[in-house]
Amino acid sequence: DAGVTQSPTHLIKTRGQQVTLRCSPISGHKSVSWYQQVLGQGPQFIFQYYEKEERGRGNFPDRFSARQFPNYSSELNVNALLLGDSALYLCASSERGLAGGHTQYFGPGTRLTVL
């Protein structure tokens, strides 16, 4: 079975622009979470979606939004990009919601550079 896939792998944007990142979970997984990982830091939780509903939100501004589609794939949108948004964006899927303690499996990430 394919693992978690993300697209694109790399992206370069300029300040003020908007970006959309995409994630496809492992087949059968209904939960998708998004993380931002700045160089030298651990991943920071942005959102969790389960069954197309937001189930968790980290401490990120409203410029960050996400959604989950009926096929359980997900998009992360970031508006009005800032230099500080440059990071590796990781998507992770799990069978069910995080509250059940189910482990997550990570995709390879999208490297976003904001100039």
Add this chain to the structure above:
Amino acid sequence: EDKVVQSPLSLVVHEGDTVTLNCSYEVTNFRSLLWYKQEKKAPTFLFMLTSSGIEKKSGRLSSILDKKELFSILNITATQTGDSAVYLCAVTISNTGNQFYFGTGTSLTVIP
């Protein structure tokens, strides 16, 4: 404020050595603690711990959780160069929304 702290931040050992990585946490509504290995991009899952005192083992790696003292350790015996990576500890909590907190990680370098 919920937080997860890992120590040491970095470690350099020789092949064959045994290492112990530490993860302490201060969170409300603790659910589980997970260990991941991150070599280049995607963290790969190692262990999930929910109960105190029960050791999880996989080959040369083992981990245990102490919910009273709020910490976990990850042991790697007979280290190999392929063990070189960043080891991440994460804690899941559940209050009004599910949260998943990572520590900064421990960078392990194993030299031949």
